[in-house]
Amino acid sequence: MEAGISRSEPQVWAVGGGKGGVGKSVFTVNLGAVLVRRNLRVAIVDADLGGANLHTLIGLDSPRPTLADFLERRITNLEDVLLPTGIRGLSLLSGARAMVQAANPKYAQKEKILRHLCNLPVDVVLLDLGGGSAFNVLDFFIAAHLSILVVVPEHTSVENAYQFLKAAFYRKLQRVQPRAEVSRILKDLMRRKTELGISTPGDLISAVGNFAPEMAVKMATALKGFKPTIVVNRVQLPRERDLADEIARASTTYFGTPVSAAGWIDADPLLVRSVQERKPAVERYPGGSFSKAMMRIANTLVLTTGL
Amino acid sequence: MMTGSPDPGDWALLGIEPGASADEIHCAFRKNIETWKPGALATYNLMEPEERQERLAAIETAYEHILASSQSTEATVPANLPTPVMHGAGPTAAAPDRESAPGDYLRYLRQRQGMNLKDVERRIKINHVQLEAIEEGRPDLLPAPVFVRGFLIAYAQLLNIEDPSGFAKAYLKDWPQPG
Ligand SMILES: Nc1ncnc2c1ncn2[C@@H]1O[C@H](COP(=O)(O)OP(=O)(O)OP(=O)(O)O)[C@@H](O)[C@H]1O
Ligand SMILES: [Mg+2]
Numbered sequence: 001m002e003a004g005i006s007r008s009e010p011q012v013w014a015v016g017g018g019k020g021g022v023g024k025s026v027f028t029v030n031l032g033a034v035l036v037r038r039n040l041r042v043a044i045v046d047a048d049l050g051g052a053n054l055h056t057l058i059g060l061d062s063p064r065p066t067l068a069d070f071l072e073r074r075i076t077n078l079e080d081v082l083l084p085t086g087i088r089g090l091s092l093l094s095g096a097r098a099m100v101q102a103a104n105p106k107y108a109q110k111e112k113i114l115r116h117l118c119n120l121p122v123d124v125v126l127l128d129l130g131g132g133s134a135f136n137v138l139d140f141f142i143a144a145h146l147s148i149l150v151v152v153p154e155h156t157s158v159e160n161a162y163q164f165l166k167a168a169f170y171r172k173l174q175r176v177q178p179r180a181e182v183s184r185i186l187k188d189l190m191r192r193k194t195e196l197g198i199s200t201p202g203d204l205i206s207a208v209g210n211f212a213p214e215m216a217v218k219m220a221t222a223l224k225g226f227k228p229t230i231v232v233n234r235v236q237l238p239r240e241r242d243l244a245d246e247i248a249r250a251s252t253t254y255f256g257t258p259v260s261a262a263g264w265i266d267a268d269p270l271l272v273r274s275v276q277e278r279k280p281a282v283e284r285y286p287g288g289s290f291s292k293a294m295m296r297i298a299n300t301l302v303l304t305t306g307l
Numbered sequence: 308m309m310t311g312s313p314d315p316g317d318w319a320l321l322g323i324e325p326g327a328s329a330d331e332i333h334c335a336f337r338k339n340i341e342t343w344k345p346g347a348l349a350t351y352n353l354m355e356p357e358e359r360q361e362r363l364a365a366i367e368t369a370y371e372h373i374l375a376s377s378q379s380t381e382a383t384v385p386a387n388l389p390t391p392v393m394h395g396a397g398p399t400a401a402a403p404d405r406e407s408a409p410g411d412y413l414r415y416l417r418q419r420q421g422m423n424l425k426d427v428e429r430r431i432k433i434n435h436v437q438l439e440a441i442e443e444g445r446p447d448l449l450p451a452p453v454f455v456r457g458f459l460i461a462y463a464q465l466l467n468i469e470d471p472s473g474f475a476k477a478y479l480k481d482w483p484q485p486g
Pocket of ligand 2: 024026048
């Protein structure tokens, strides 16, 4: 596949975590820097409006223009907001100085951003989402071709990851048409979820199927298009290497829809140093364990998405 | 031949394809227990404790069904090999009691079937050191009971003991609980 000269729409990969500080931003920057070596054109997008810092990780101080210029209509073409990063093939859509209102765009605005992202002249768009599971994060996460969930081996992070996945599944179902009716039915069922024994999206769809089989089919189809994959970052103990597989296995059987594992990344002081030096670790310390893990994971992701 | 064959749900529960090798079956069981055992980081706060217990029980049952069916299709060790020479007990020694001395009972049956611990290790993929600890009833040398129960089911199944999960449950009756 001649990815470098393909004219097809880019794949959008979203990076979420349901929790702050797990490494979403360093993962995004370094994944981008690895993917360009495959002759792919990559845009990293700071979708963490309000907490943007991708520019800092890549060594840019006060990037201009930014997504704020697009959202506030000073620039009409999203392509014109793309900034070079100094790494060949890698560009940045900075979210720096995005206004507070912009940090919580309306659904229509998010659809507009997504539409424009899909017209960027690149092969892959990497979205660095903020922490938490607010709608602005979830909506990008569920709309992406690939949804990457970064987790660290701590109880709070695992707990947040499941909350995030549950919220994402639910939001995905909520977006099924006709929305008003779907939303009314879902609300009603969720209110009675204990009584009806609903604890997973699968249960919810079966419950819908009891009185609205066509809607249940649509919901099942919507869930099928949602493919989350788990990355465990900051691994310190050998047994933590299995965590991504275990979370994927548990999610697949518990939620009744496939969740995959993309791999694990060591806790690596060289990564911390690269952050201080404001250069991607894969560029500064390609032999370090963080960098090696990023290459392994990029490989896995390229294979699973058929990029 | 195919009596007692597991239903597709059993394989799905362990996350393996029907017809997976013995190796894959044992490995999948262990990975599933690791994932769902109480206190597992991987499933922290994913579900209520009762739901977790139900799931663990379902995994065990699936494992047992699958093992039972793969035993019936695999060539089993003939049960009536010439009695090997045993340490301590003469060939005419009576069988130890299944209830009161389950570890001795396992050893007795194994030796009667002409297998050493390494043979069993090869068959059911449980380390011979752990197998010995099971025969000697040494909780201090073994992992949590949720795992040991699976080991016991596999071992009992191999030795053609009736009702492997009942045997496993009885064996672990007085076992110290973790934590
Ligand atoms: N593999 C790792 N090894 C060592 N340190 C790491 C690793 N991953 C992340 N860190 C540390 O965690 C810090 C936070 O990472 P990062 O900014 O990517 O998190 P984030 O999830 O984007 O946070 P936020 O939710 O605030 O946007 C890094 O600056 C680094 O110090
Ligand atoms: Mg960040």
